[in-house]
Amino acid sequence: MTSTDEYLRLGPEFYADPHADYAWMREERPISRVITPLGNAVWLVTRYADAREALTDPRLHKDNEEFRLLMEARYGPGRRTFEDAINAHMLSADPPDHTRLRKLVGKAFTGRAIAALRPRIEEIAAGLLDAMEAGPDRVDLLDAYAFPLPITVICELLGVPMDDRDDFRTWSNTILQSGDADAHTAAGLAMAQYLTALVDERRAHPTDDMLGAIVRASEDTDQLSRHEAISMAFLLLVAGHETTVNLIGTGTYALLRHPSQLAALRADPELVPNAVEEFLRWDGPVHLATVRFTASPTVIGGVEIPAGEVVLVSLTSANRDPDRYPDADALDVRRQAASHLAFGHGIHHCLGAPLARLEGEIAFTRLLERFPDLALDGAPEELTWRPSTLIRGLNHLPVRLR
Numbered sequence: 103m104t105s106t107d108e109y110l111r112l113g114p115e116f117y118a119d120p121h122a123d124y125a126w127m128r129e130e131r132p133i134s135r136v137i138t139p140l141g142n143a144v145w146l147v148t149r150y151a152d153a154r155e156a157l158t159d160p161r162l163h164k165d166n167e168e169f170r171l172l173m174e175a176r177y178g179p180g181r182r183t184f185e186d187a188i189n190a191h192m193l194s195a196d197p198p199d200h201t202r203l204r205k206l207v208g209k210a211f212t213g214r215a216i217a218a219l220r221p222r223i224e225e226i227a228a229g230l231l232d233a234m235e236a237g238p239d240r241v242d243l244l245d246a247y248a249f250p251l252p253i254t255v256i257c258e259l260l261g262v263p264m265d266d267r268d269d270f271r272t273w274s275n276t277i278l279q280s281g282d283a284d285a286h287t288a289a290g291l292a293m294a295q296y297l298t299a300l301v302d303e304r305r306a307h308p309t310d311d312m313l314g315a316i317v318r319a320s321e322d323t324d325q326l327s328r329h330e331a332i333s334m335a336f337l338l339l340v341a342g343h344e345t346t347v348n349l350i351g352t353g354t355y356a357l358l359r360h361p362s363q364l365a366a367l368r369a370d371p372e373l374v375p376n377a378v379e380e381f382l383r384w385d386g387p388v389h390l391a392t393v394r395f396t397a398s399p400t401v402i403g404g405v406e407i408p409a410g411e412v413v414l415v416s417l418t419s420a421n422r423d424p425d426r427y428p429d430a431d432a433l434d435v436r437r438q439a440a441s442h443l444a445f446g447h448g449i450h451h452c453l454g455a456p457l458a459r460l461e462g463e464i465a466f467t468r469l470l471e472r473f474p475d476l477a478l479d480g481a482p483e484e485l486t487w488r489p490s491t492l493i494r495g496l497n498h499l500p501v502r503l504r
Contacts, residue, residue, distance in 0.1 A: 110137070112139050117487050121431070152403035153443055155403075162396060163397045192334075203326075204449075216460055227464050247350065252347055253267045253347075278490050305317055342454055346458045346465075349462045352387065358476065382421075382442055388445075390415065391414065393412060396410060485499070
């Protein structure tokens with residue numbers, strides 16, 4: 103991180119270890135004007151109290167069309183991209199559209215509906231662990247376990263063909279990380295075309311799965327449009343696996359680097375649900391919350407942000423704020439961390455949080471039971487992090503099972 107009088111400039115190393123930069127920002131410039139590694143000028147919110155306030159501030163808008171017009175007014179007309187085909191979902195909407203869209207899918211994510219999935223999630227986890235046990239001693243835990251568990255659950259829930267899951271992983275990884283613009287566009291177009299065909303097929307041949315319900319969804323005679331159905335499918339598929347992949351991957355990595363915490367979980371498996379909350383707080387799967395912008399001049403943390411400015415809230419930084427969590431940089435699986443912001447806060451709080459928590463609980467419990475000698479396969483400094491300011495996760499996690 104370098105600084106000028108007006109901006110902090112974040113370099114590529116920010117992807118790998120943002121925590122030192124955040125510690126300085128929380129202390130010296132908690133509401134910072136920042137140039138991201140991609141060169142975008144934004145306002146960055148880093149303290150817990152300010153982040154919680156910003157996530158519920160109605161003056162910070164998310165409407166995609168309003169944001170597009172704002173950017174065109176500032177920079178001129180932009181090139182229309184694949185994102186135009188998948189942007190009509192809950193995370194890119196303000197009330198009343200957000201309220202309507204969330205209500206249409208909310209019933210599938212109630213506590214009772216998610217609890218009913220436990221036997222199937224246990225079955226999927228057991229099958230993956232069986233395959234690992236029958237295979238070589240060394241595996242990439244992301245490939246063998248952390249990815250296939252949640253992608254199988256969400257594909258089955260939505261009714262997406264399992265044969266397509268590897269393609270979907272490739273598209274999702276490319277879209278959510280910084281990098282080659284042409285590759286980003288190609289992956290996005292492929293995903294948009296795939297989802298469009300899938301939604302159109304459901305319209306022609308209705309099914310009883312969640313995607314079929316989304317396509318025919320109506321509430322108070324308010325039918326989802328084709329654009330909204332495609333966008334909702336995109337959001338649920340991507341968000342439905344990305345958070346849990348990285349919860350499992352980064353949480354396991356944290357345990358393997360903190361032997362005393364790993365020993366505590368092995369000694370008392372009842373701690374696992376609490377440990378999941380601590381993993382989410384300590385290094386959660388979502389780094390910066392999705393884009394918000396000021397519809398009018400807005401004061402956050404005593405700083406006035408002008409109208410028409412992009413505001414990003416760092417969930418990663420907020421969850422390490424020592425004013426909220428004593429000894430915040432320490433991993434403690436006994437900590438009461440349930441008030442963390444890893445799933446956001448307010449009306450955009452993650453709809454799938456109960457599912458991610460259940461998957462995480464089952465994944466860690468069964469993994470630690472099955473492989474008591476689990477260990478990193480290599481030096482921690484050899485591991486690399488995804489080049490993304492949205493997703494916080496490793497590219498690979500090589501482990502020894504025995």
